[in-house]
Amino acid sequence: MQLFDVYPLYDIEPVQGKGARVWDTEGVEYLDFYGGHAVISIGHAHQHYVKMISEQVAQLGFYSNSIINSLQTTLANKLGECSQLHDYQLFLINSGAEANENALKLASFHNGRTKIIAFQKAFHGRTSAAVNITPDPKLVAPINATFEREFHPLNDLQSVKTSILKGDVCAVIVEGIQGIGGIYLPDADFLREVQTLCHQTNTVFILDEIQSGYGRSGKFFAYQHIEGLQPDLITMAKGMGNGFPIGGVLIHPKFKPKYGLLGTTFGGNHLACAAAIAVLDVLKEEHLMENAAAIGAYLLPKLRALPMVKEVRGIGLMIGIEFEFSTAIMRKNLAFKHKVFVGSSSDPCIIRLLPPLSITKEEADCLLEKLALAIAELEPVAV
Numbered sequence: 001m002q003l004f005d006v007y008p009l010y011d012i013e014p015v016q017g018k019g020a021r022v023w024d025t026e027g028v029e030y031l032d033f034y035g036g037h038a039v040i041s042i043g044h045a046h047q048h049y050v051k052m053i054s055e056q057v058a059q060l061g062f063y064s065n066s067i068i069n070s071l072q073t074t075l076a077n078k079l080g081e082c083s084q085l086h087d088y089q090l091f092l093i094n095s096g097a098e099a100n101e102n103a104l105k106l107a108s109f110h111n112g113r114t115k116i117i118a119f120q121k122a123f124h125g126r127t128s129a130a131v132n133i134t135p136d137p138k139l140v141a142p143i144n145a146t147f148e149r150e151f152h153p154l155n156d157l158q159s160v161k162t163s164i165l166k167g168d169v170c171a172v173i174v175e176g177i178q179g180i181g182g183i184y185l186p187d188a189d190f191l192r193e194v195q196t197l198c199h200q201t202n203t204v205f206i207l208d209e210i211q212s213g214y215g216r217s218g219k220f221f222a223y224q225h226i227e228g229l230q231p232d233l234i235t236m237a238k239g240m241g242n243g244f245p246i247g248g249v250l251i252h253p254k255f256k257p258k259y260g261l262l263g264t265t266f267g268g269n270h271l272a273c274a275a276a277i278a279v280l281d282v283l284k285e286e287h288l289m290e291n292a293a294a295i296g297a298y299l300l301p302k303l304r305a306l307p308m309v310k311e312v313r314g315i316g317l318m319i320g321i322e323f324e325f326s327t328a329i330m331r332k333n334l335a336f337k338h339k340v341f342v343g344s345s346s347d348p349c350i351i352r353l354l355p356p357l358s359i360t361k362e363e364a365d366c367l368l369e370k371l372a373l374a375i376a377e378l379e380p381v382a383v
């Protein structure tokens with residue numbers, strides 16, 4: 001049987017990992033500034049994480065959501081503590097797209113409406129409703145395009161305001177920091193004003209923190225850098241399980257649960273909870289949010305000082321480096337020659353840095369050195 005060939009692959013097969021390093025089948029070591037697409041939060045093969053998952057699978061790997069699973073309660077309590085959102089409620093699923101799918105459902109149940117406002121350059125996932133609010137027509141099949149949605153420029157308040165004030169919008173969904181689009185940050189005043197407009201019109205305000213959450217920005221959620229925000233729904237996944245598939249929706253107390261309203265077979269299973277609990281333990285014990293903030297602050301000015309860099313955006317360990325030219329060759333050179341993984345973006349001129357939050361200053365220096373080399377190699381071509 002052949003695999004359904006939808007991914008253009010790099011010819012590298014990592015088979016082992018530790019912290020921010022991975023090794024391929026030949027034993028070649030790579031520095032991981034991609035984090036497997038912003039997924040590796042506490043580092044590869046963390047001892048506590050391996051122990052928690054191994055012990056759990058030996059004990060009980062799975063049972064259904066029709067019995068008590070106190071690991072879910074433990075996870076919810078730890079999440080309340082780490083995010084400081086003690087009064088929110090938690091619904092567990094398996095991926096980011098599912099988190100957004102369920103958030104959109106909750107919003108629509110809440111106010112009975114169907115029209116969604118999202119933003120240009122956004123990405124919210126591949127499932128039916130999530131992909132319909134992702135502004136890339138190549139990803140949207142006719143069966144997905146079942147409700148009205150509008151894509152506004154990020155931070156264009158007037159454009160969003162006119163639309164929300166019509167009073168027929170179900171929800172506004174915005175990434176804490178736009179990821180795949182190329183690392184664009186929503187303005188504080190913009191988000192605060194959108195929240196106020198949502199409250200005035202009974203529109204649901206959703207923060208997609210799937211990529212920007214879980215400590216990556218230096219705060220638990222990226223929106224928490226901004227005073228005065230209290231989203232109705234917050235979606236998360238990626239860093240939550242450090243590679244074990246798990247996602248979640250944090251739900252404001254004004255939403256009242258009802259049996260059968262949402263449901264899933266695998267969401268919140270024992271193994272996923274063990275993984276997610278281990279992640280929060282390590283995040284707290286090893287002060288990884290503080291580390292993300294510190295290493296990000298260390299990297300940003302140094303990245304801005306590199307030659308040929310047009311702009312550097314980001315906060316913590318979610319960083320976009322924009323060049324005047326396509327970075328495809330440079331990224332290949334970084335991986336194959338300099339043994340450093342970095343991320344791409346939907347804009348070929350932008351490289352994304354999404355390393356594990358445990359990255360050290362020495363590893364950051366190593367990245368800077370390799371990046372400078374890769375840029376120097378390109379100079380004769382680019383001028």
Ligand SMILES: Cc1ncc(COP(=O)(O)O)c(C=O)c1O
Nearest residue numbers: 095096097123124125179210211
């Ligand atoms: C902001 C954002 N939302 C949603 C998703 C979809 O998550 P998943 O691929 O886990 O379904 C992603 C994935 O890259 C994302 O970056």
